[in-house]
Amino acid sequence: MADSVFGDIQLIYQLVSKEVVGRERQLRGLLAVLSAGRNMLLEGPPGTGKSTVLRAVTRNCAIPLVMIEGNAEMTAQKMIGYHDPAAVLKYGYRPDDFVLGPLPDAMSRGGFLYVEEFNRLPEDTLNTLLTAMAERELHIPRYGVVQAAPSFRVVAAMNPFDNVGTGRVSVSVLDRLCRLAIAYQSEDEEIEIVRRRAPVVSEELITLAVRIVRRTRAHPALRSGASVRGAIDMVLVAHALAELDDAPTMTSSLLEAAVLAVGSKVVADEISDRTSDEVVREIATAVAAEFDVALRP
């Protein structure tokens, strides 16, 4: 019915929404933008399900997903690919000896190029992306022209609150992207996500973990909080600790598990004089008290 280069997007929507918890609005936006032939920028903190949704979409569309991470080491040369040096010395620059980098690879196979930490890509690397997005073709010196298949898209992800080692992306690139802000899921959705990843854990523990992690996001002493990954790690670690200690309940090791799992996932405020571990411990203690849970000291 609703036909596009990805096939029936209504059908894809239905298939993907079964696999992913919540995210109806984001999924609609993503499918609308991509099937309209545009490229997408997903802006939000880590652990909000961006790659999960993308994987589900590409799987159901039967197209490849090429993932790369934006950092200073991702040079333009790595993005584009290289000639096998030994072959070059022997035969000169032959197209056959060229190894396609992630960008031309995604272009020629008609897949999504998913760039995490997009705002950490160096300028020159972003420029190569710009050409691919604007012209839908890439000129590679001494190789040839790589045309983008119709289903090729660039999906960029970035965390706007992460100011370390990042810079604003060039306007020429931003002008060619549509944007969707992705915030954390609701409490119920996060509980469901943890439940799916840690089925053997008690409901109480899951609720506690999610509550603790959600509190880290609005705490005055923390500059940024943890995603649902913190809760998943917390329950799995608490479970393991309980087994090791032969404890009666899983919640007794909650404090330790919280610090282990969440301590590194939050960032303490510059002005606060407490460490992130201390703040996490404080939050966990408070939440446990609210639930009337006995903790190990």
Next chain:
Amino acid sequence: MTVADTASVIARERESALVRAAFRARRHVLLEGPTGVGKSMLVRELCRTTGQQVITVNATTTMTGQQLLGSHDPATVLRRGYTDSSFREGPLVQALRTGAILYLELANRLTPDAHNVLLTAMSDAVVSVPRYGVVRARDGFLVVAAANHDDTTGTTELPAAFLDRVVRIRLGHLDAAAEHTVVARSAEKHLAEPAAEQAYVPDVVTRRAVAATRATRAHPDLARGSSVRGALDLVAVSARLAELDGRLGRAATETDQRFAATLALSSKVTLSPDTDRDVESVIDEIWTDVLLAEHRATPGDGGAAWSGSSLTQSSTADPDADTAPRPDATPNGDATADPATAPPGAMSASAGGGGGQSESSDAAPAESEILSELAAETSAAVADYIATTGSTAERAASRAAARTSLAQATRMASRIVLRKVRGVRIEDAALGRPAPVRYNYGSDDLDLDRTVAELIANPVPMPSDIWVRDRVPRRRGVVLLLDVSGSMRGEQLVRAATATAAAAVALHEHDELAVIAFAHEPVLISSAQDRSSPNRLVEAVLSLRPHGKTDIGAALELGLTQLNAMRSPARLGLMLTDGVHNCGADPHRIAGRYSRLNVLASTSAAWRLKRCRTLAVAGHGWSEPATAIDTLPATLSALLE
């Protein structure tokens, strides 16, 4: 080619004529204009109609002159040496030889090296290629460069020598009617695709899309608006949203149109640095205004099915809703439920709260008493700064803090300064541009051409004979000299604090920074050995109590001793001043002892700017004006080069 590009050039008759005239007169052309305004389309279309070949080069910050010229195939060279047959032409040589147009996109990203090669070609119509020969231009060769001055990341000013050799044609955004035509034509093309038969784009959506896009260019909370691409994307995305709903042959729902506006426009605009609203709430407001205007223009018509509720909720923030400070860390966006069930206005309710509206009624009399109690001009400037630039939460906390201690207020102000500075892009110069270096067990990005050249000379190589491309960090030693004398002390202090923050943030772990503040006497705030954190530095600057005359010479002397104690190979002084000294020795002699002294001129008076320039020239450096706090970080980082 995207859908947009297949539309022929609309409403650019005058600019086309200008470019054609330049071609006839054999003048090189510089096309200047914001992104998305149709520069490359114009060039391509012109060349298509004249039948002239265009060779396009996307300038990157790593493009070397050699890449423009071309290089020799290594295998052939190894077998037969450097001959004509081993040479592979680069785009410049190809354009010269075939008499084609060399179209340079993003020309303001080119390295000086690439510029030099271009300049020779442009002025003499000939280039000399090492180990190949001389290439003369055939008739018809011309350079057309496109530059985009919105784009401040990774770009440099075009050199004067280049500007001297071109005819500059500016392209602005088209007028409303023309933009409407562009968007409508693209929708038609869309319809022409067999798979898109059901994609229906009604004229009303096109009109709204164009109106909203144009409105982004005039909104007070937006520093930069969207190009026509915003409207194009809006229309296409809303058509697909309709499809997802099974609304074949009909427009997308009102809610979906609003959603499409956010999707299409929110990345293409830049928020003003003075606002703490998020971009979604601004786009939302703009969309509502567009609907309102439409409703007013067609009275009596029920109009699009937007409900009255969206009017009250999404116009200026409801004062009652904005009592609690919004936590800074949580991103806004998905708080409301599925749009299919929530009324259209609901999204704006969550987005509109906490906006940058000032709470004028909140300035209780007690506040001014407290502030005057604190007496020192400095604290008033600090509280003032917080009051005008802090977020709702910070303002509330500042009022509380003003009752407790100046130190608290200072800490808060320093946090704001740092946050503002970090939000601005500062070219990470210390990371260095990629350059060829000998292999040192670091980067493994092989620079094949250079390595081959090395192998030809030295057939039995050591690892260090291999060339790779790596970013070369340059260790720098900087002494920051802050003039905090003079009459505008409060503002001057905030400027000094911003400069300190900018320097601290721009420099790296391995760089050295010393900070000196001066009025009639210089004060060493932090020496390079102290390695103070940005926070402490900014707080220290904000805690100063400046007064008195200005002795630039003494400050320069102290700065020199600090520089001499540093170990970095590149050492420079950076002074923030208005250029006027009224006591002490003549600073120009002392400036001359600096290997490099750059000056940030905190003045707009012409005669003072001249003083700053003469001072900088005496110090073998240069001077830049820096009055606006917002542009100060970028200017400062440019002077750190």
